[in-house]
Amino acid sequence: MTDKPNIAAWTCPRPLQNYPTIVLGHGSGGKMMDDLIKHLFSPAFDNDLLAQLNDSTAIDLTDIFKAIPSNRLAFTTDSFVVSPLIFPGGNIGELAIFGTINDLAMSGAKPLFLSAGFILEEGLPMETLGLIVNSMAAACKLSGVKIATGDTKVVNRGHGDGLYINTTGIGIIPEGINISAKYAKPGDAIIINGSVGDHGMAIMSVRSGLEFETTITSDTAPLNSLVDLILDITNEIHCLRDATRGGLAAVLNELAAASIVGIEFDEKAVPILPEVNAACEMLGLDPFYIANEGKMVVVLPENKAEEVVSAMRKHPLGKNATIIGNVVENHPGLVTARTSIGGMRVVDLPAGELLPRIC
Amino acid sequence: MKYIEEYRDADLTNKLLKELGNVITRDWTLMEVCGGQTHSIIKSGLDQLLPKEINLVHGPGCPVCVTPLELIDKAIALASRKDVIFTSFGDMLRVPGSSRDLLSVKAAGGDVRILYSPLDSLKIAQENPDKTIVFFGIGFETTAPPNAMAVVQAKAQGINNFAMLVSHVIVPAAITALMESPDVMVDGFLAAGHVCAVMGYWEYEKLAEKYKIPIVITGFEPVDVVHGILKCIRQLENNEYKAENAYARSVVREGNPHAQAIINRVFELCDRTWRGIGVIPQSGYRLRQEYADFDAELRFPEIQSIDTKESQLCISGLVLQGRKKPHECSAFGKECTPQTPLGATMVSTEGACAAYYRYGRYSNK
Numbered sequence: 001m002t003d004k005p006n007i008a009a010w011t012c013p014r015p016l017q018n019y020p021t022i023v024l025g026h027g028s029g030g031k032m033m034d035d036l037i038k039h040l041f042s043p044a045f046d047n048d049l050l051a052q053l054n055d056s057t058a059i060d061l062t063d064i065f066k067a068i069p070s071n072r073l074a075f076t077t078d079s080f081v082v083s084p085l086i087f088p089g090g091n092i093g094e095l096a097i098f099g100t101i102n103d104l105a106m107s108g109a110k111p112l113f114l115s116a117g118f119i120l121e122e123g124l125p126m127e128t129l130g131l132i133v134n135s136m137a138a139a140c141k142l143s144g145v146k147i148a149t150g151d152t153k154v155v156n157r158g159h160g161d162g163l164y165i166n167t168t169g170i171g172i173i174p175e176g177i178n179i180s181a182k183y184a185k186p187g188d189a190i191i192i193n194g195s196v197g198d199h200g201m202a203i204m205s206v207r208s209g210l211e212f213e214t215t216i217t218s219d220t221a222p223l224n225s226l227v228d229l230i231l232d233i234t235n236e237i238h239c240l241r242d243a244t245r246g247g248l249a250a251v252l253n254e255l256a257a258a259s260i261v262g263i264e265f266d267e268k269a270v271p272i273l274p275e276v277n278a279a280c281e282m283l284g285l286d287p288f289y290i291a292n293e294g295k296m297v298v299v300l301p302e303n304k305a306e307e308v309v310s311a312m313r314k315h316p317l318g319k320n321a322t323i324i325g326n327v328v329e330n331h332p333g334l335v336t337a338r339t340s341i342g343g344m345r346v347v348d349l350p351a352g353e354l355l356p357r358i359c
Numbered sequence: 360m361k362y363i364e365e366y367r368d369a370d371l372t373n374k375l376l377k378e379l380g381n382v383i384t385r386d387w388t389l390m391e392v393c394g395g396q397t398h399s400i401i402k403s404g405l406d407q408l409l410p411k412e413i414n415l416v417h418g419p420g421c422p423v424c425v426t427p428l429e430l431i432d433k434a435i436a437l438a439s440r441k442d443v444i445f446t447s448f449g450d451m452l453r454v455p456g457s458s459r460d461l462l463s464v465k466a467a468g469g470d471v472r473i474l475y476s477p478l479d480s481l482k483i484a485q486e487n488p489d490k491t492i493v494f495f496g497i498g499f500e501t502t503a504p505p506n507a508m509a510v511v512q513a514k515a516q517g518i519n520n521f522a523m524l525v526s527h528v529i530v531p532a533a534i535t536a537l538m539e540s541p542d543v544m545v546d547g548f549l550a551a552g553h554v555c556a557v558m559g560y561w562e563y564e565k566l567a568e569k570y571k572i573p574i575v576i577t578g579f580e581p582v583d584v585v586h587g588i589l590k591c592i593r594q595l596e597n598n599e600y601k602a603e604n605a606y607a608r609s610v611v612r613e614g615n616p617h618a619q620a621i622i623n624r625v626f627e628l629c630d631r632t633w634r635g636i637g638v639i640p641q642s643g644y645r646l647r648q649e650y651a652d653f654d655a656e657l658r659f660p661e662i663q664s665i666d667t668k669e670s671q672l673c674i675s676g677l678v679l680q681g682r683k684k685p686h687e688c689s690a691f692g693k694e695c696t697p698q699t700p701l702g703a704t705m706v707s708t709e710g711a712c713a714a715y716y717r718y719g720r721y722s723n724k
Contacts (some may be wrong), residue, residue, distance in 0.1 A: 208475055220542075252612065260667055281363060283475070338404075339402070339404045339581075340367040340368075340369060340405045340406065340581075341367060341368070341369045341372040341373075341403050341404065341405065341408065341581045342369050342372075342373070342404070342407050343403050343404015343405055343406070343407050344404045344407065345401065345403070345404050345718040346717065346718050347718075348697075348716070348717050348718075
């Protein structure tokens with residue numbers, strides 16, 4: 001801080017950059033918090049809903065339902081605690097927007113409104129917060145959603161990891177769309193929209209200080225436009241799941257369990273970037289278990305699969321879309337993989353935290 | 360990926376499998392010593408593709424699995440101390456001690472950190488001068504050189520708030536113990552390629568001669584494993600017994616002299632308890648007298664009295680000796696799963712039980 005604080009000046013707010021870090025006062029509900037909202041959050045997320053500045057936001061749905069016939073909402077919430085806050089290919093803010101948008105999109109919903117709750121740790125550099133909030137705003141713009149309400153709390157230093165974000169999302173599910181983890185049927189094809197393991201290995205390589213010849217970047221991305229594209233081709237999508245924590249393996253296991261079907265996929269068919277594969281080999285991890293933030297599994301009738309894949313490939317987030325396997329009647333609840341040498345193995349749910357192997 | 364994908368090639372694997380089928384005339388039991396090989400065999404589904412005459416048993420070569428319960432309890436006692444930062448390779452954290460694991464110590468406020476290199480402990484020690492950093496020095500001859508290097512560096516740099524809880528074990532002693540045991544019926548060994556990359560295989564020549572048993576130095580990818588099996592079966596069918604190298608891209612007879620030198624500088628041979636097997640004479644390493652200051656058991660003498668015994672239900676000892684297959688255990692997949700492991704063989708991804716549970720349930724049904 002260079003200037004001596006001039007208390008009187010806060011009534012005519014000064015640029016926030018004068019605060020180098022978050023202090024407890026920013027969560028006090030007083031003028032400092034007001035400043036934070038007026039100078040950082042409001043300009044970034046600027047929209048008519050947030051501008052209401054009421055305890056809750058009133059949303060008129062008339063035009064929305066006119067545009068998209070629907071009688072169902074999709075409603076989801078997710079909290080984001082990733083460390084480091086900024087990583088190759090993204091940051092916690094972008095993740096918080098795209099993560100919730102993707103959860104809505106996986107029900108076939110059009111994402112519309114988000115809430116954003118911030119828990120800031122005292123001492124968080126204002127610059128970091130600014131960068132994250134601005135990239136959240138850009139993420140909202142990119143995916144066509146509005147932040148309709150928000151909240152900020154500040155916790156004592158040592159009681160948080162810099163910044164946690166919770167986002168809750170509301171979307172509407174157009175008529176005629178029925179997507180659920182329970183609807184996979186024997187004979188269905190399974191599609192993935194691209195390479196697996198990118199996000200998890202990007203985070204892990206930063207956290208562990210591992211250095212590779214190339215940087216692995218997170219695949220953080222909003223999948224709603226890709227879902228729109230798929231649903232424009234056919235409404236007959238049985239399941240959609242974004243392969244976040246637990247990776248592809250967890251998603252396939254969840255689908256197999258929920259639909260009481262078996263799933264078989266071909267290991268060689270699953271796209272994996274060479275650098276991700278190399279990092280996994282080095283740490284003794286299986287890429288099928290590594291988190292993604294811009295990848296989804298699509299389960300649909302086999303006769304629609306080719307058409308959907310070729311359409312997905314024209315979308316930037318589906319360039320490497322491919323069919324990786326099938327839903328089968330055998331071994332309900334179990335996921336198996338055909339290995340590179342032609343054997344079969346069970347791909348189970350991950351037991352807990354992924355632990356790098358000793359040697 | 361270079362040097363990996365080529366060794367997961369279906370055509371090459373099938374070619375070797377075909378040759379194996381032509382060579383083999385009767386049933387043979389082979390033991391793959393290393394857990395990494397067990398993992399690879401089950402993960403690639405190789406177990407289903409091998410000729411039915413071959414019975415593979417899974418040896419004691421998983422460092423996580425053979426670390427005795429007593430050492431885990433000592434680690435837990437140290438990690439629970441307010442004045443200690445406990446550092447370890449990742450997969451030791453979930454190994455159950457007699458009442459809890461290191462992950463629950465961490466949850467209860469213990470400072471437990473996963474490292475990829477033991478040398479990172481020294482950096483942590485310099486950053487935390489008021490704490491003692493204890494590294495869990497486990498493993499076979501593969502992890503011994505970097506662990507030894509950490510101790511040498513600590514001494515050279517005067518980093519006195521670093522100590523190591525040592526539980527190192529070595530492969531040849533385990534092979535000897537298995538061969539001396541009357542219950543073990545193994546016709547040939549696939550020795551661990553990475554251990555031999557460090558130690559060479561001249562010691563195995565003596566073992567092969569003494570016990571009249573083929574020992575083939577084998578790598579870890581499916582093609583490597585089939586190649587090792589083929590060489591072993593050829594010897595058996597020809598009534599030969601010798602140490603043979605099927606992993607020449609990484610292993611030479613004399614091993615890596617620099618790595619051996621640093622092991623010998625820091626460690627000396629001692630008797631070690633192997634989980635599920637018991638004490639094997641001269642089967643492990645401890646710190647030499649010159650480095651005794653870095654021995655966590657001497658630094659914290661109160662842990663020396665910890666002397667835990669193992670679960671009655673768990674047959675991991677028999678599994679590690681190749682006398683039982685994981686799914687022959689009454690607790691397998693019931694009381695004992697990767698979520699609720701009774702023994703260490705269910706914990707590590709290299710553990711035979713975990714490998715069977717994770718990848719093999721399909722074929723065992």
